[in-house]
Amino acid sequence: MNKLQKQSLSIAALVLLLPAWWIAHLNTTFISSPFQVARLLPAFLSEGSTWYNIGVTLFRVVAGLVLGIVAGFIAAFAMNHSRLMREVLGYYVTSALRTPSAIAAILSVAIFKGSEFGYILVVAFITFPYMAVGLRDGLASADKGLAELGQIYHLGLFTQIRHVTAPFVAPYIFAALRNAHALAWKVIVVAEIFGAARVGFGAKFEHAWSYMLMDEVHLWLLVFMALVLFAEYGVIRRAEKFVFRWR
Amino acid sequence: MNTDTRETVLKVVDLGVSYGETPAIAQLDFEVKRGEFVAILGPSGCGKSSMLNVLSGLMAPTRGRVVVDGDELYLPRSKDPRLGYVFQAHRLLPWRTVRQNLEIVLGASDVPRDTWHARIDEILEILHIAEFKDAWPMRLSGGQRQRVSIARAILVDPSYILMDEPLSTLDEVTARSLRQELTGICQRTGATIVFVTHSIREAVYLADRIIILTRGPAQVFENYIVPLERPRDYDDARIAEVEADIVARVQAPWGLETVKERDVA
Numbered sequence: 404m405n406k407l408q409k410q411s412l413s414i415a416a417l418v419l420l421l422p423a424w425w426i427a428h429l430n431t432t433f434i435s436s437p438f439q440v441a442r443l444l445p446a447f448l449s450e451g452s453t454w455y456n457i458g459v460t461l462f463r464v465v466a467g468l469v470l471g472i473v474a475g476f477i478a479a480f481a482m483n484h485s486r487l488m489r490e491v492l493g494y495y496v497t498s499a500l501r502t503p504s505a506i507a508a509i510l511s512v513a514i515f516k517g518s519e520f521g522y523i524l525v526v527a528f529i530t531f532p533y534m535a536v537g538l539r540d541g542l543a544s545a546d547k548g549l550a551e552l553g554q555i556y557h558l559g560l561f562t563q564i565r566h567v568t569a570p571f572v573a574p575y576i577f578a579a580l581r582n583a584h585a586l587a588w589k590v591i592v593v594a595e596i597f598g599a600a601r602v603g604f605g606a607k608f609e610h611a612w613s614y615m616l617m618d619e620v621h622l623w624l625l626v627f628m629a630l631v632l633f634a635e636y637g638v639i640r641r642a643e644k645f646v647f648r649w650r
Numbered sequence: 651m652n653t654d655t656r657e658t659v660l661k662v663v664d665l666g667v668s669y670g671e672t673p674a675i676a677q678l679d680f681e682v683k684r685g686e687f688v689a690i691l692g693p694s695g696c697g698k699s700s701m702l703n704v705l706s707g708l709m710a711p712t713r714g715r716v717v718v719d720g721d722e723l724y725l726p727r728s729k730d731p732r733l734g735y736v737f738q739a740h741r742l743l744p745w746r747t748v749r750q751n752l753e754i755v756l757g758a759s760d761v762p763r764d765t766w767h768a769r770i771d772e773i774l775e776i777l778h779i780a781e782f783k784d785a786w787p788m789r790l791s792g793g794q795r796q797r798v799s800i801a802r803a804i805l806v807d808p809s810y811i812l813m814d815e816p817l818s819t820l821d822e823v824t825a826r827s828l829r830q831e832l833t834g835i836c837q838r839t840g841a842t843i844v845f846v847t848h849s850i851r852e853a854v855y856l857a858d859r860i861i862i863l864t865r866g867p868a869q870v871f872e873n874y875i876v877p878l879e880r881p882r883d884y885d886d887a888r889i890a891e892v893e894a895d896i897v898a899r900v901q902a903p904w905g906l907e908t909v910k911e912r913d914v915a
Binding site for chain 2: 548549551552554556557562567570647649650
């Protein structure tokens with residue numbers, strides 16, 4: 404399948420949602436008409452506050468992801484190098500992995516009382532075990548033959564990491580990143596709603612829902628979906644394609 | 651009596667390797683001269699892998715000395731040996747192009763950076779893979795990948811190149827063509843080769859000298875000078891004669907009465 408065919412199919416899949424949306428609108432009182440939402444969309448997007456709120460949520464997601472990735476990397480390297488750390492950290496990682504994201508969001512917001520750091524921390528807490536487990540598995544399956552190659556040709560530590568280890572574990576990192584990224588967006592909205600945040604996507608969504616401003620609810624949902632899809636297809640998959648261009 | 655006056659590149663003295671109480675190499679003593687093509691021939695499980703690990707700097711021996719260009723390995727302050735290694739499987743980095751694979755190795759050597767391009771071009775030209783300089787290893791055939799692996803080994807101007815059955819994973823047609831070129835490549839570059847193989851015919855065809863090992867734990871059974879001038883023909887009757895001679899010699903030390911039928915066939 405060529406690129407044009409793939410893009411056509413993606414657009415067709417989105418367009419197919421419109422009839423379903425329209426039917427749902429005709430049969431309920433709380434789902435706005437797609438045409439009404441489309442009419443309001445340009446004005447909504449031209450408002451500065453829309454982008455400000457998106458920016459706040461985006462910052463929380465990115466900062467939390469970065470923190471989670473760094474923590475995951477440290478945990479994975481520690482687990483890979485020491486049996487003791489593997490035993491000890493293994494429990495923390497498994498616990499974090501099994502904690503429902505809503506519970507983590509509520510706890511974090513309660514502990515940090517709705518501070519900015521609380522939102523970032525909940526994203527980091529939910530995403531770090533994915534990175535830790537993914538990278539740990541990648542490091543554990545490292546190609547011993549390539550490690551020997553590095554030894555025989557006296558590749559330095561930096562060269563070894565840059566040209567041998569990092570590309571080897573890259574598929575594991577990307578797989579973990581995609582899971583972590585998807586979860587990060589979900590958990591930040593839950594945290595913003597439960598934490599009674601004043602700004603951010605979740606706060607505005609909660610506000611619109613509380614006052615039954617259904618057009619606004621739909622607009623926020625649309626923007627949210629567009630943002631998540633852009634991050635997935637426009638950023639992560641493009642980066643993946645570049646990194647794995649040798650395949 | 652060895653009348654070879656060339657300089658000694660590799661000297662192995664009273665080498666022994668044990669894993670706990672289990673000996674892998676009983677005792678090895680041999681020398682390799684500069685520019686020499688030496689094949690190491692031994693039955694499965696005789697300790698060839700352990701020997702390669704020791705000669706490549708990966709594993710210190712339990713006993714004995716390895717001297718490379720006058721420097722003894724495995725001493726606390728010994729220099730790292732500059733050597734090339736051609737593995738059974740190519741072990742190229744799949745995420746780097748052919749040129750990048752070679753540059754990474756050059757980066758770890760003391761070859762001046764401004765000579766890299768010319769050097770890479772020259773070696774790839776010798777190995778007939780110049781047009782694949784910017785290709786990903788995945789896009790190459792098995793034979794082409796192994797050529798890149800050989801280029802990588804020659805590139806750093808090593809004291810010697812270890813080759814661990816480098817043709818055993820290739821199909822027979824590709825192996826024949828690469829085998830044919832290998833001696834020419836070594837003569838053109840002046841490389842010193844230690845070539846480990848299971849194939850007696852391959853050893854006879856390629857090597858100046860064959861070090862025949864006993865069954866494990868290994869010892870040197872015989873230093874066999876190949877009595878054939880170059881160039882050689884792989885299908886030549888004289889190669890078959892030398893092969894049959896070696897087969898007859900190794901039957902007792904390898905303890906394989908059926909080796910003759912199997913190898914000559």
